[in-house]
Amino acid sequence: MKTIEIKQINTQGYAVVELDNQVFTLPNLLVGEKVQVDHTTQGLTVVKRLTDSPNRVSVRCPKFDTCGGCQLMHMSYTDQLKLKQQQIVELCSKYQLETNVLDPIGSKEPFNYRNKIQMTFREHKGKIVAGLYEENTHKVVNINDCDIQDKVANQIINTFKVLMKKHKITPYDEDKRTGIIRHVMVKRSIETKQILVVIITPSQIFPGRNNLVKDLMIAHPDITSIVHNINDRKTSIVLGEVSKVITGKGYIEDILMGKRFIIGPKTFYQVNAHQTEVLYNQVLKVLKPNKNDVVLDAYAGIGTIGMMLSDHVKTVMSVEINKESVRNAVKNAEINGVKNIEFVAMDAKDYMLHLVEQKMKLDAVIVDPPRSGLDLEFVKAIQVLRPKKMVYISCDPETLVRDLKQLSRSYQIGDIQPVDMFSQTYHIENVVLLTLKTA
Numbered sequence: 001m002k003t004i005e006i007k008q009i010n011t012q013g014y015a016v017v018e019l020d021n022q023v024f025t026l027p028n029l030l031v032g033e034k035v036q037v038d039h040t041t042q043g044l045t046v047v048k049r050l051t052d053s054p055n056r057v058s059v060r061c062p063k064f065d066t067c068g069g070c071q072l073m074h075m076s077y078t079d080q081l082k083l084k085q086q087q088i089v090e091l092c093s094k095y096q097l098e099t100n101v102l103d104p105i106g107s108k109e110p111f112n113y114r115n116k117i118q119m120t121f122r123e124h125k126g127k128i129v130a131g132l133y134e135e136n137t138h139k140v141v142n143i144n145d146c147d148i149q150d151k152v153a154n155q156i157i158n159t160f161k162v163l164m165k166k167h168k169i170t171p172y173d174e175d176k177r178t179g180i181i182r183h184v185m186v187k188r189s190i191e192t193k194q195i196l197v198v199i200i201t202p203s204q205i206f207p208g209r210n211n212l213v214k215d216l217m218i219a220h221p222d223i224t225s226i227v228h229n230i231n232d233r234k235t236s237i238v239l240g241e242v243s244k245v246i247t248g249k250g251y252i253e254d255i256l257m258g259k260r261f262i263i264g265p266k267t268f269y270q271v272n273a274h275q276t277e278v279l280y281n282q283v284l285k286v287l288k289p290n291k292n293d294v295v296l297d298a299y300a301g302i303g304t305i306g307m308m309l310s311d312h313v314k315t316v317m318s319v320e321i322n323k324e325s326v327r328n329a330v331k332n333a334e335i336n337g338v339k340n341i342e343f344v345a346m347d348a349k350d351y352m353l354h355l356v357e358q359k360m361k362l363d364a365v366i367v368d369p370p371r372s373g374l375d376l377e378f379v380k381a382i383q384v385l386r387p388k389k390m391v392y393i394s395c396d397p398e399t400l401v402r403d404l405k406q407l408s409r410s411y412q413i414g415d416i417q418p419v420d421m422f423s424q425t426y427h428i429e430n431v432v433l434l435t436l437k438t439a
């Protein structure tokens with residue numbers, strides 16, 4: 001056993017400890033704190049925290065040390081935002097990108113903000129557990145009341161566990177490939193109060209399903225739809241290809257920026273509804289759209305950004321790879337009476353190459369790619385099409401800064417504005433305006 005003092009916290013909120021010529025990362029520690037640690041062949045574990053930093057805040061969640069969901073709950077919200085800003089500053093220095101990183105726009109609701117939750121079910125010592133995976137493992141941490149997830153959704157998951165026991169429905173066993181319930185996903189709109197529950201099982205065979213669904217609807221009459229999804233693959237991806245609507249419409253509707261959106265089981269939708277409006281208003285603020293503009297919304301999801309822009313520009317073209325999202329996007333445009341928007345179901349890079357062939361003239365391009373960032377071919381196509389402005393929205397600072405460095409050959413990179421959509425975790429969203437350099 002050894003006593004050590006924490007000297008460094010990494011950008012993911014973990015303490016970095018060098019011991020016996022090895023480097024370890026430990027959760028739930030702050031600079032200056034002294035801890036007793038045990039170094040075994042299994043790794044380094046904290047036996048006891050001996051001193052507390054004056055900057056420590058009390059952690060609300062009893063599973064914080066084991067669950068992989070949150071990393072920063074032991075820091076004040078102000079310190080969380082500073083750490084996230086620092087993370088981006090360091091990346092700019094790593095990639096030698098010259099730009100300002102503005103103070104992050106924090107969230108007014110740093111707890112219980114997630115409108116989508118997906119819990120994995122397992123059996124542990126004869127009990128049904130439901131929760132998230134322990135960091136870097138497939139061990140499920142049982143969670144009864146997650147502090148970042150929607151409160152009503154937490155209650156639905158707890159009822160679900162009770163009803164599984166009542167109706168003798170077993171959780172799935174990943175190794176033996178036996179049992180019924182793999183995951184349960186809940187999506188809830190705070191605006192419309194609609195709730196979608198998706199039950200994921202490994203096969204069509206689901207004895208006890210009707211009784212379980214009946215009891216779930218009695219316990220939670222506010223559930224508006226239940227979907228049964230089948231995922232028979234050995235994968236950590238939650239949803240399978242086949243879905244059957246058991247009750248309701250099979251989707252929920254939410255209201256964002258004054259418009260109504262359909263959200264299905266598989267469609268991407270920002271998880272923090274409050275901060276999504278802050279994020280999208282930031283896009284409008286930096287873009288300053290013009291009534292005559294032709295704008296491309298790339299990586300469009302269900303068309304939320306394009307639909308928001310449609311009121312301010314001449315035409316919006318949207319490209320998105322997920323077919324269910326595009327089907328929802330088309331419906332969303334109809335519901336909202338938006339006529340100046342087109343949707344294409346395609347890989348964004350291929351669509352860009354097509355636009356290059358067509359010699360398309362675009363005034364602005366909005367990109368909001370997944371964590372992997374932009375494809376190099378997409379970046380090259382942008383450099384041929386040369387829209388006057390680009391807005392890059394990113395949920396991964398590393399790929400954002402990497403791509404900005406590439407784009408800085410042809411574009412002036414504006415200030416990076418972090419918007420915190422994921423409090424208590426190290427994740428951060430960013431918005432940046434890029435302006436075409438004129439020769």
Ligand SMILES: C[S@@+](CC[C@H](N)C(=O)[O-])C[C@H]1O[C@@H](n2cnc3c(N)ncnc32)[C@H](O)[C@@H]1O
Pocket residue numbers: 268269270298299300301302303304305319320321322325346347348349368369370395
């Ligand atoms: C971060 S989400 C953004 C969605 C939307 N802009 C929003 O704010 O809700 C990224 C989207 O990119 C889509 N996507 C991922 N890879 C893609 C690709 N190669 N081409 C087009 N869309 C892609 C995903 O399906 C997802 O809907």
